[in-house]
Amino acid sequence: METISEQLTDALGIMILGMSLVFVFLGILILAMKLVAKKYAPVPQEKAADKPRQPAVSKPAVSPLMAAVIASAIHQHRQKA
Amino acid sequence: MEGLIAFWSESGIANFTPGQVLMMGIGCLLLFLAIGKGFEPLLLLPIGFGAILANIPNAGFTDEGGLLYFAYHVGIETGIFPLLIFMGVGALTDFGALIANPKMLLLGAAAQFGIFATLLGAIGLNLVPGFEFSMQDAAAIAIIGGADGPTAIFLASKLAPDLLGAIAVAAYSYMALVPLIQPPIMRLLTTESERKIKMEQLREVSKMEKIIFPLMVLGLTILFLPAATPLVGMFCLGNLMRESGVVDRLSNTAQNELINIVTIFLGLAVGSKLSADQFLQIETLGILVLGAVAFGIGTATGVLMAKLMSKLSGGKINPLLGAAGVSAVPMAARVVNKVGLEANNQNFLLMHAMGPNVAGVLGSAVAAGVLLAVLG
Numbered sequence: 001m002e003t004i005s006e007q008l009t010d011a012l013g014i015m016i017l018g019m020s021l022v023f024v025f026l027g028i029l030i031l032a033m034k035l036v037a038k039k040y041a042p043v044p045q046e047k048a049a050d051k052p053r054q055p056a057v058s059k060p061a062v063s064p065l066m067a068a069v070i071a072s073a074i075h076q077h078r079q080k081a
Numbered sequence: 082m083e084g085l086i087a088f089w090s091e092s093g094i095a096n097f098t099p100g101q102v103l104m105m106g107i108g109c110l111l112l113f114l115a116i117g118k119g120f121e122p123l124l125l126l127p128i129g130f131g132a133i134l135a136n137i138p139n140a141g142f143t144d145e146g147g148l149l150y151f152a153y154h155v156g157i158e159t160g161i162f163p164l165l166i167f168m169g170v171g172a173l174t175d176f177g178a179l180i181a182n183p184k185m186l187l188l189g190a191a192a193q194f195g196i197f198a199t200l201l202g203a204i205g206l207n208l209v210p211g212f213e214f215s216m217q218d219a220a221a222i223a224i225i226g227g228a229d230g231p232t233a234i235f236l237a238s239k240l241a242p243d244l245l246g247a248i249a250v251a252a253y254s255y256m257a258l259v260p261l262i263q264p265p266i267m268r269l270l271t272t273e274s275e276r277k278i279k280m281e282q283l284r285e286v287s288k289m290e291k292i293i294f295p296l297m298v299l300g301l302t303i304l305f306l307p308a309a310t311p312l313v314g315m316f317c318l319g320n321l322m323r324e325s326g327v328v329d330r331l332s333n334t335a336q337n338e339l340i341n342i343v344t345i346f347l348g349l350a351v352g353s354k355l356s357a358d359q360f361l362q363i364e365t366l367g368i369l370v371l372g373a374v375a376f377g378i379g380t381a382t383g384v385l386m387a388k389l390m391s392k393l394s395g396g397k398i399n400p401l402l403g404a405a406g407v408s409a410v411p412m413a414a415r416v417v418n419k420v421g422l423e424a425n426n427q428n429f430l431l432m433h434a435m436g437p438n439v440a441g442v443l444g445s446a447v448a449a450g451v452l453l454a455v456l457g
Contacts, residue, residue, distance in 0.1 A: 004207050010216060011204045015197035018451045022193050025305055025447050026186040026440070032297050033183040040289040 096138035100357025107355065108132030111250070120257035124230065124348050128250065131352015142353065149353035152346045157238050157245070162347040163231035164315045167446075169340030170231065171295070171319025172332050174410070174442070178435040180290050181283040184390065185402070189440025191386030192406030193448045195226030195379025199371050200452075206371065211363045217241050220452040222368050225252045226375025227445030228259070228409040234351065235312060236449045239457055246354030247365040251372035259412045262373070263380050263404050264420050270384045271400045275391065276424035278399040280433045288324070295320040298443065302450070308457065309450020316446065379407040383437070405434040408441035 002010075089095055111129030115122040134142045135149055142149040156162035179185055203219035206212045214222070221241035224233045225248060233252040237245045255262065268276075295317035302313040322332040354360075380403075387403030401421050405413045414434035421430040 004204070007204045007207065007216065008201065011201045011219065014216075014220075014452070014455055015201055017455070018197045018200075018448060019190075019194060021306070021451050022190045022444055022447050023187075025301065026190045026444060028305075029298065029301055029443075030183040030186050032301065033180060033186075033294070036290055036293050036297065037180070037183075040287050040293065042285045042287045 091139060093138055098138070098357065100361055101136040101138060104136040104355055104357045104360060105133050107360070108136070108352070111352075114254075114257070121253045123344055124253045124351075125257070127345055127348025128253070128352040128355070131349040132355035133352075134349070135353040135356050143356065149349060152350040153353055156343075156346055157234065157350050158242065160235050160238055160311065162343050162350065163235040163238070164311055165343045166231040166340055166347065167235075167312055168315040168319035169335045169343070170410075170442070171316035171321075172323045172336040173340075174316075174320055174323075174439050175435070176291060176294050176320065176324075176439055177286045178283060178432055179437075179439050180286045180294055182433070182436050185436035186440045186443070187390065188383050188387055188403050188406035188437035189408075189442075189444035190406075191403065192379045192383035192437075192441055193227065193444045194382035195375045195377070195407065196223045196445070196448050196452075198378045199223035199226050199375035202374055203367070203371050206367050209367075212367055214364070214367075215241075217456050218244055220456050221245075221248055222371050223375060224248075224445070224449055224452065225255065225368075225372035226379045226407070227441075227448060228252070228256055228376060228379065228407040228413070229442060229445045230256060232312060232408075232445050232449050234347070236452060239453060243359060244364065244368060246351060246356075246360055247368045248372075249351040250355065251369050255372055255376050256409045256412065259376075259407075259409050260416050260419075262376055263413065263416050266377055266380045267384055267401055267404050267417075267420050270381060271388065273424060275388070275400050276421060277428065278391065278396060279425070279428050280399055280430065281397065283432060283436075288326070291324040292321065295324065302447075306447060306450045306454065308454035309446055312446040312449060313443070316442070376407065380404050383407060383441075387437075399428075399430060399433070401430060402434050402437050405436075405438040406441045406444070408438065408445050410438050410442060411435065413441070414438040 108129045111125045111132065114120040115125035115129060131149060141147045144150060200219050200223040203214050203222045204216070207214055217240040221237040221244055224236045227233065230252050234245065234249050237248045299314060299317040302310050319335050322328050322335060383403035383406035384400055385403065387398060387400040391398040391400050399421060401417045405417045407413055414431055417434040418429065418431040421428045
């Protein structure tokens with residue numbers, strides 16, 4: 001049976017090893033994901049195409065004032081319930 | 082008259098031991114938590130009922146040939162049940178938020194410090210008379226800090242089967258208690274203005290990225306950490322079935338029927354480990370305490386890491402996100418959202434928190450792989 005201090009040293013070793021491995025592994029994964037994103041991320045031109053459309057559709061639908069009114073009404077309703 | 086005596090000697094009343102009655106009480110307590118309080122009912126209900134069944138005198142559920150005996154040996158001793166659950170979880174997980182913001186993986190990594198700090202704590206507890214945790218026991222207890230039920234059960238079944246019942250109950254109880262354990266730690270470590278930080282909207286993610294992701298994770302695991310491939314492999318299989326879009330039937334089965342069926346038997350089998358002679362020990366108390374500590378430390382290091390990233394990025398990251406780095410999907414992300422809304426009622430962090438949240442699942446699977454590789 002090892003003494004407790006030896007065990008503690010072992011545990012400390014596993015802790016340092018484990019944390020560094022977790023960070024290295026996920027670090028490599030971040031790099032790999034960035035590489036994939038470079039090649040396959042959706043092209044920003046979709047966004048450019050979306051942008052002029054979105055305000056045209058969404059703005060008149062609910063004005064900010066109206067949205068605030070609805071939000072506060074919902075809030076009051078929930079507080080009652 | 083003899084028949085009556087024989088009947089009496091076979092009855093439950095004549096054969097109860099105090100330990101069994103107490104364990105049935107614990108089973109009933111778990112049922113109460115599941116039904117009355119809504120704590121992780123999907124697992125605590127079958128676990129609680131399993132605990133009651135396992136402690137019936139003369140019923141033989143857990144003796145060789147009994148139902149619970151087989152459920153345990155077929156499903157848990159072999160590691161099959163937790164792995165099937167992991168496949169279902171993979172099929173349920175959308176990695177979109179993480180792929181859009183890969184840096185969140187660092188939060189999932191930082192929160193795993195709770196696991197390794199508890200490893201040290203469990204060994205340190207050996208200084209107290211009455212505790213004798215081996216390194217394997219300590220590792221199985223520490224994984225509670227990963228806040229991931231299937232991972233905890235898988236590791237415990239490999240490293241410390243004797244402690245499995247207590248570890249599983251602790252893991253699922255604390256996952257249910259996430260909304261109580263995490264917020265005080267999160268508030269303590271962040272300032273009001275940090276909690277108010279709004280985050281940029283996440284970018285769109287292409288289908289191709291989502292398909293490549295599980296394959297990439299699997300590839301890295303094969304290269305660097307084969308010990309984690311049972312967990313990560315099943316997880317990635319489930320996720321690929323979901324994202325590929327060509328096997329919807331399989332994906333639906335994995336995330337509904339299969340995971341439900343396995344959950345029933347997993348719960349019963351874990352409950353069968355709650356027998357008086359294994360559970361009513363001083364170690365159980367230690368496991369419950371260490372589990373809570375593991376959870377708290379994981380939350381704290383996640384938040385601290387997020388604080389650091391927030392400083393380095395010039396205040397673009399809300400430090401609350403770090404708390405979602407312990408897995409406990411999706412509860413931890415919901416807690417982050419709630420605490421964020423308390424600081425600023427227009428600040429919806431849920432989608433952002435899903436990134437570190439699923440990163441935490443990967444992080445704890447990697448941590449489990451490391452522990453298996455070193456100690457298994």
